Amino acid sequence: MSHSMKTIISLLKTETRMTVVALACLVLFAGCSFAPKYAKPVVQTPAAFKELAPEQLKEAEGWKAAEPKDDMIRGKWWEMFHEPELNELEDQVAVSNQTVAAALANFLAARAVVKQTQSQYFPTVTASPSVTRSRQSSLQTQSSSSPAPLTVTEYSLPFDASWELDFWGRIRNTVKANSLEAQATLADLENVRLTIQAEVAADYFQLRVLDAQKQLLDAAALAYQESLKLTQVQYDTGIASGQDVAQAETQLNTTRAQATDLGIQRAQLEHAIATLLGKPASSFSIATNPLTATTIAIPSGIPSQLLERRPDVAATERRVAEANAQIGVARAAYFPTITLSGSAGYQSTSVGNLFSGPSLAWSVGATLAQTLFDAGLRKAVTEQAWAIYQGTVANYRQTVLTAFQEVEDNLSTLRILSQELQQQNAAVESSQRYLTLANDRYKSGLDSYLNVITAQTTLLSNQRTAMNLRMQQMTASVQLIKALGGGWDVSHGRTEAIP
Secondary structure (H helix, E strand, C coil): CCHHHHHHHHHHHHHHHHHHHHHHHHHHCCCCCCCCCCCCCCCCCCCCCHHHCHHHHCCCCCCECCECCECCCCCCHHHHHCCHHHHHHHHHHHHHCHHHHHHHHHHHHHHHHHHHHHHHHCCEEEECCEEEEEECCHHHHHHCCCCCCCEEEEEEEEEEEEEEECCCCHHHHHHHHHHHHHHHHHHHHHHHHHHHHHHHHHHHHHHHHHHHHHHHHHHHHHHHHHHHHHHHHHHHCCCCCHHHHHHHHHHHHHHHHHHHHHHHHHHHHHHHHHHHCCCCHHHCCCCCCCCCCCCCCCECCCHHHHHHHCHHHHHHHHHHHHHHHHHHHHHHCCCCEEEEEEEEEEEECCCCCCCCHHHEEEEEEEEEECCCCCCCHHHHHHHHHHHHHHHHHHHHHHHHHHHHHHHHHHHHHHHHHHHHHHHHHHHHHHHHHHHHHHHHHHHCCCCCHHHHHHHHHHHHHHHHHHHHHHHHHHHHHHHHHHHCCCCCCHHHHCCCCCC
């Protein structure tokens, strides 16, 4: 065996022994972490929603108490409305919406940061081969007892390695904090997606109600046109006055103008849906079709499930855990940094002798770095980390309170709208009877045409009010599903974020 091979083997044995020692030390101190033991912040959680009391359930439609195996909205929640066109629109949100695309990019960036910090677990190895040609001073050569050549070419192939030992958990807590941020960013992505999906559904139902109102106004205009013809005939025969004819014309034109005015709102809603789908408004349209969807029973579950089902709550809670890990990073700065380093390579003035034994050079060592004075910098950084943690805890609790409020708001809205719709439908029925009587009395010559116009206006107004209440009910149903977290669950984001 050549001398160079023996030297390399000896070097490898030396480095192996040092590696074993380093690994043993790493294992010895692996449990050393200065991050506080994390516990999810405590929040006051009611046992049940106030609006889901038994006496409230009897008064309303649009939600139901959770039953076994039916305590969660699952998957594509919009399919509960049985609207095929809405299903097609919702399926495009995750693919084309640019806000969702930006949130996805943020998540991918956060996951890449996790990979970056995980690389600190391993040594960094670099190679820097070089070729240097130099010329010495001729005067220096003359004064030397053994003259050297004036021009020398030196070849070098060094390999350098350094490894920071994570004795105090700085790297581990940094990786943990970044992993938690990635999980929070994933929950942010789901929250953005849920928000866009709810907005698409709400806009869709509003558009369909406008279609229904347009259909109602068009039908009313046809009825008013027939009334105008009747009034004109009666005027020609001397039964009705010119004032009656003018009133009938005014009512007809006003109703037509109201039907036309709906086109503005419909166009804007159509444009909004196009933008939510990531499409140009100029190339997108939705065919006219009155609202056919009805109120559905929404499983609301219990308040504590909001902590698992709402992505915004999950994101805030993950950031609390992240801030907790950052305290460990700040505390680790009080202790010395220990770095192992080594280098090995070849140096020679000839390429032919570059890999020979005499050309081999190596070195190993360890460095300990400790800050002796920083004028309170580390203390201030630690205080900052604690303050940030306390702030994230407050944000988490506020997010939970807001979640409870949003659920209760929409539950109460649905309950009250249910009662109001019953009353409004009764008003529509009585208005219809009022119009029938007014027409009969006008045709009999007992009343003036003004009574007919009043009855027609009252009926149309009540019908439009009922439709608006139905729109509010559908929108509140969508918002309740959103407030309950849609079909998402916190377990979806706990493993996917960590590479």
